[in-house]
Amino acid sequence: MVSAEAPTRSHEPYQVRVEEYKSFRRDGYLVVRGLVAPEEAREWADFTDDMMAGRRAMPGLPSPPDDATDAERRQFYDRIHMPHRTCEVAERFLLHPRIVDVLEALIGPDILGLQTMLFFKQPGQGGQGFHQDTYYIPTQPDTLIGAWMAIDPADEENGCLWMTPGSQHEPIYPDCDGVTQQGDTILSDIEAVKSVSHPDVELNTLAQVALQYEVEVPIVAEPGDVVFFGGHVFHRSHRNRSDRPRRAFVSHYCNARSRIAWDHGSNKAHYEGADANGATNHRHILARGSTHLPYAQPKFGTLCAANAPEIYGERIDDNRVKSMMGDSAGFMVLVPHVDVEHDH
Ligand SMILES: O=C(O)CCC(=O)C(=O)O
Numbered sequence: 001m002v003s004a005e006a007p008t009r010s011h012e013p014y015q016v017r018v019e020e021y022k023s024f025r026r027d028g029y030l031v032v033r034g035l036v037a038p039e040e041a042r043e044w045a046d047f048t049d050d051m052m053a054g055r056r057a058m059p060g061l062p063s064p065p066d067d068a069t070d071a072e073r074r075q076f077y078d079r080i081h082m083p084h085r086t087c088e089v090a091e092r093f094l095l096h097p098r099i100v101d102v103l104e105a106l107i108g109p110d111i112l113g114l115q116t117m118l119f120f121k122q123p124g125q126g127g128q129g130f131h132q133d134t135y136y137i138p139t140q141p142d143t144l145i146g147a148w149m150a151i152d153p154a155d156e157e158n159g160c161l162w163m164t165p166g167s168q169h170e171p172i173y174p175d176c177d178g179v180t181q182q183g184d185t186i187l188s189d190i191e192a193v194k195s196v197s198h199p200d201v202e203l204n205t206l207a208q209v210a211l212q213y214e215v216e217v218p219i220v221a222e223p224g225d226v227v228f229f230g231g232h233v234f235h236r237s238h239r240n241r242s243d244r245p246r247r248a249f250v251s252h253y254c255n256a257r258s259r260i261a262w263d264h265g266s267n268k269a270h271y272e273g274a275d276a277n278g279a280t281n282h283r284h285i286l287a288r289g290s291t292h293l294p295y296a297q298p299k300f301g302t303l304c305a306a307n308a309p310e311i312y313g314e315r316i317d318d319n320r321v322k323s324m325m326g327d328s329a330g331f332m333v334l335v336p337h338v339d340v341e342h343d344h
Helices: 018-027 038-054 070-076 088-094 096-105 206-210
Strands: 029-032 079-081 111-119 145-149 161-163 217-219 225-231 235-237 248-255 285-288 322-326 332-336
Touching: 018 029, 018 096, 029 096, 038 070, 038 088, 088 111, 088 248, 088 285, 096 111, 096 145, 096 225, 096 248, 096 285, 161 225
Parallel strands: none
Antiparallel strands: 029 225, 079 111, 111 248, 111 285, 145 225, 145 248, 161 217, 161 235, 322 332
16 A cells, blocks of 8 residues: 655754844844755745746746847836735745744744735836834734845845834824725824835835934845744835846735635635625635634645644644643642642
8 A cells, every 4th residue: 555655844943042033023024044055045046937938837927928028027016916816836935834834933933824916016106105004904903014025136226125123013004095995094193194115205205214223234145045024013115226127925824723814816706705894814724833813725735824723723732721820839830620639
């Protein structure tokens, strides 16, 4: 009889250090250098080069016309939303075990993969003005986090990310453009902002709050470096003023026990299976741990908690509820119920 081989982890695990954990809490973001091997990140550089050259296509997306010049090809794509739904490479990076290792330590233990974006950011292409990601992707409880991986070296010239340390303590500012009711409108004196994400700080009024912070940090990064940033932190990027590309692959996640009423696209079918309040958890992939809420399977079979719980699922092997008791010296101790002799 041939027995199916048990799946194994494809990458060396990454263990977050205490200093890294603290810096994420202190600053609102954490840069993990070399989390993904540069030669792995190179796969995206080759893939996107091939797309611009017309040698490879992403399902559902047009390719540059055959007679396009090199310059036209470079400007053909700007960014692609949700490539993990159509492209195996994107699914693999969304569920990259070392990226999910860091997420597990920061917002885990249960992780849901929600969103992906592939930024081409070729010479001359624009940036994103000040914004907070949770405004766009709210989760309840509020656990959104982004993981931004450099494909090319990123610096101030070619439009790297800029983070505002400490701004993770800010609420989510609602918009006054009348598009949604999102943001922390429960706060009595919160002021609505407008033109969020617009690069012009005169138009984007979130800048008036963001620029009150004295420090804004350019995140210089090498291919394979990953920037983790919470959904409240103010961040932006500028136009690529260099003659070099600044490509990046960005994924968003939340704790898999948060409820999501967000999906990408206007296709009503996306909302099939949603609960009465429109929850879409069933559309998003369980990357790590377990959850009482629905979740999706990865379309291309990348190993993750959804399809390989034996390696990426629940890590706690002793689920017995413990009791907090007082010991004979009066100190608090945690004891398994079976060991509880005296109820005091
Ligand atoms: O990569 C960039 O230029 C912007 C990315 C960003 O702001 C985001 O993913 O929220």
